[in-house]
Amino acid sequence: MGTALIYDEEMTNYKLLWVDPACKIEVPERLTVSYEALVESGLADRCMSIPVREATDADILLVHSEDYLDAVKTTPYKTLEELKEFTLQFGDVYFHPNIYHCAKLAAGAALQLVDSVLTGKMRNGMALVRPPGHHSMCSAASGFCVFNNVAIAAKYAKQKYGVKRVLIVDWDIHHGQGVQYCFEDDPSVLYFSWHRYEHQKYWPHLRESDFDIVGKEKGAGFNINVPWNKVGMQNSDYLSVFFHILLPVAYEFSPDLVLVCAGFDSGIGDPEGKMCATPDIFAHLTHLLMNLAGGKVCAVLEGGYNLTSLAQSVCQTVQTLLGDPVPRPSNLDGPCKSALESLHCVRSAHRRYWSSIRHAADLPSCEISTKHIKLAEDKLDKEEEEKSAEEEVWPQPPKRVPSAIRTAVVLPEGVACPDRCKCLMSAEDPDPLIANKFRENFLKDADDSDALTTLSSLIALAERMEKNEICSGLALVRDISMAIMCVIQHTAAALSNRVLVVCVGDGKVPSHGTDDGKTLVVQFSSKKSEEQKCKYYIPVCLKKGCQDASGFMQAVLGLLLPLGYEYDPSLVLLVKMPDSGLCDTVWKQLIGLLQGLAQGHTLVLMQDVERACVGPTASSLLGDAAPSLGQLHAPLPEDVEAVESLRHRLKADWKLLQTTAPETR
Numbered sequence: 001m002g003t004a005l006i007y008d009e010e011m012t013n014y015k016l017l018w019v020d021p022a023c024k025i026e027v028p029e030r031l032t033v034s035y036e037a038l039v040e041s042g043l044a045d046r047c048m049s050i051p052v053r054e055a056t057d058a059d060i061l062l063v064h065s066e067d068y069l070d071a072v073k074t075t076p077y078k079t080l081e082e083l084k085e086f087t088l089q090f091g092d093v094y095f096h097p098n099i100y101h102c103a104k105l106a107a108g109a110a111l112q113l114v115d116s117v118l119t120g121k122m123r124n125g126m127a128l129v130r131p132p133g134h135h136s137m138c139s140a141a142s143g144f145c146v147f148n149n150v151a152i153a154a155k156y157a158k159q160k161y162g163v164k165r166v167l168i169v170d171w172d173i174h175h176g177q178g179v180q181y182c183f184e185d186d187p188s189v190l191y192f193s194w195h196r197y198e199h200q201k202y203w204p205h206l207r208e209s210d211f212d213i214v215g216k217e218k219g220a221g222f223n224i225n226v227p228w229n230k231v232g233m234q235n236s237d238y239l240s241v242f243f244h245i246l247l248p249v250a251y252e253f254s255p256d257l258v259l260v261c262a263g264f265d266s267g268i269g270d271p272e273g274k275m276c277a278t279p280d281i282f283a284h285l286t287h288l289l290m291n292l293a294g295g296k297v298c299a300v301l302e303g304g305y306n307l308t309s310l311a312q313s314v315c316q317t318v319q320t321l322l323g324d325p326v327p328r329p330s331n332l333d334g335p336c337k338s339a340l341e342s343l344h345c346v347r348s349a350h351r352r353y354w355s356s357i358r359h360a361a362d363l364p365s366c367e368i369s370t371k372h373i374k375l376a377e378d379k380l381d382k383e384e385e386e387k388s389a390e391e392e393v394w395p396q397p398p399k400r401v402p403s404a405i406r407t408a409v410v411l412p413e414g415v416a417c418p419d420r421c422k423c424l425m426s427a428e429d430p431d432p433l434i435a436n437k438f439r440e441n442f443l444k445d446a447d448d449s450d451a452l453t454t455l456s457s458l459i460a461l462a463e464r465m466e467k468n469e470i471c472s473g474l475a476l477v478r479d480i481s482m483a484i485m486c487v488i489q490h491t492a493a494a495l496s497n498r499v500l501v502v503c504v505g506d507g508k509v510p511s512h513g514t515d516d517g518k519t520l521v522v523q524f525s526s527k528k529s530e531e532q533k534c535k536y537y538i539p540v541c542l543k544k545g546c547q548d549a550s551g552f553m554q555a556v557l558g559l560l561l562p563l564g565y566e567y568d569p570s571l572v573l574l575v576k577m578p579d580s581g582l583c584d585t586v587w588k589q590l591i592g593l594l595q596g597l598a599q600g601h602t603l604v605l606m607q608d609v610e611r612a613c614v615g616p617t618a619s620s621l622l623g624d625a626a627p628s629l630g631q632l633h634a635p636l637p638e639d640v641e642a643v644e645s646l647r648h649r650l651k652a653d654w655k656l657l658q659t660t661a662p663e664t665r
């Protein structure tokens with residue numbers, strides 16, 4: 001199954017017909033530059049183009065009132081003066097004789113995308129639409145939005161496909177208040193939004209956009225607002241919120257469908273957002289969502305007003321949906337103080353609803369939370385307009401060239417090569433020099449030619465991954481710790497290399513290279529390790545080892561991923577120790593998530609008895625979405641304690657582990 005792309009140039013055929021500084025940024029070129037960038041980069045051709053359709057009245061009435069729909073229906077026949085008049089009843093939006101038609105196409109595009117994914121025809125997809133949707137409400141247009149495309153899509157998915165739980169991730173820099181109002185008492189739709197807020201100083205200046213608004217009645221806990229109280233937020237700030245709020249809750253919620261209000265005004269250079277996150281961050285945000293709901297992710301364009309930044313971010317998002325490896329997360333230096341305050345406030349507001357963040361620190365009697373600056377709104381926005389926006393510049397996103405071979409395997413005799421994989425067995429005798437080195441350093445039994453062949457094949461695989469000829473690999477070996485040593489020593493030889501070694505299960509893991517940081521070892525096991533702990537050797541002791549999905553996933557999302565992203569390895573060595581107790585679905589989730597690192601260069605080592613695991617492992621390495629884990633129960637208190645105390649101890653060295661602002665003396 002492929003990636004759907006839904007676009008129709010008819011949606012460029014409306015624009016602002018009068019002077020309105022608040023609306024002048026919403027131009028037809030937003031759509032053309034996005035689509036043309038996809039065509040130019042060859043990404044459009046790799047997608048399946050799905051035609052738009054007009055949303056029907058019934059579709060629109062899933063969210064909007066009849067009165068509102070009837071009123072909008074009159075706009076095509078209005079004169080310019082009547083359109084201006086009609087527009088005055090709403091805020092920061094404009095009407096045009098053709099905008100009703102385009103609004104039906106935008107909503108219809110989202111529904112076509114949902115149909116393609118929920119019928120199983122497509123794996124995931126993106127709809128490039130305008131007008132956007134997330135501000136429009138039951139009976140009102142707002143913020144360039146006429147119909148709430150994503151809210152309609154969520155209602156439609158539930159009604160037509162019986163979808164039980166929908167996650168809406170709104171990474172647009174504005175608060176989608178229309179979506180919040182639509183689902184605030186609905187526990188079947190989890191709405192997550194971050195947004196520029198500045199203590200209510202920023203548009204739409206709503207008190208109900210703050211972190212303490214969590215949803216109503218049965219919907220309490222299913223509305224997550226992350227206010228950014230300063231501009232200039234960077235990649236670290238966004239990732240920290242994913243690791244410590246969105247992902248733990250999303251895995252606990254276990255959605256059947258993920259809808260993204262994909263606004264790119266949260267990217268660098270945008271005149272509205274004034275944030276500093278680079279376009280490649282959207283590759284990571286998309287990737288981190290792609291193992292939810294069995295990969296059923298539908299992204300619908302919302303905002304984005306810097307045409308360069310917008311086009312790059314759209315390409316980063318679509319290329320990730322297509323399954324291409326994501327760029328390395330460059331120099332993450334940890335969340336800023338303001339982001340940590342928001343993180344802390346949101347987690348403490350939601351800890352009572354979600355067991356995955358139950359342990360979150362309670363709010364100090366904090367002045368941060370309810371400081372709402374109510375200044376004369378128009379004055380504020382005016383200030384905003386006047387300041388000449390100095391042109392931001394940022395580096396081109398790195399080229400993301402998929403390897404010729406996605407996954408290669410080194411298997412013992414008699415183990416079938418999984419389909420879509422390349423089998424590597426060095427037929428010719430290994431180079432005598434290397435052979436001797438192996439004999440000296442690794443082989444217990446010098447004449448063990450099998451081990452020699454396996455090791456030399458393993459090194460050949462690692463070398464070809466380094467050259468990006470092969471993206472990921474899987475090897476079945478008899479002696480795991482020997483194989484680990486061999487790979488670490490080989491890889492460490494190249495100066496710029498850093499290896500993240502992730503071990504699941506008990507067993508001795510060589511700590512070679514952890515003293516100088518060339519290697520970072522994170523081992524999940526049920527045994528306390530007596531090994532001296534240092535910054536680069538992190539044993540995670542879980543009560544049931546890797547058998548309890550909740551505890552394990554909490555450790556992966558809140559500990560392993562932040563560590564891995566901050567460490568930014570060139571290779572991930574993922575080792576499944578014998579009798580790790582890890583079930584296949586959790587193992588596949590782990591493989592899927594770890595491919596966000598090292599441009600997808602994951603090398604999996606398993607004991608040669610694990611033949612049954614070769615197929616499932618290969619499937620995940622090939623980019624197939626991991627099956628959903630189902631709703632997760634509360635992690636064991638011991639596991640929460642273990643992860644929290646580790647995080648507390650390590651956050652001085654690893655800034656992405658922080659979830660609260662350092663105590664201000």
Ligand SMILES: CC(O)(O)CCCCCNCCCN
Nearest residue numbers: 022092132143174203302303
């Ligand atoms: C889809 C979207 O969230 O991007 C729409 C944003 C509307 C912003 C209205 N205020 C503009 C004030 C001018 N500086």
Ligand SMILES: [Zn+2]
Nearest residue numbers: 172173174303
């Ligand atoms: Zn926006």
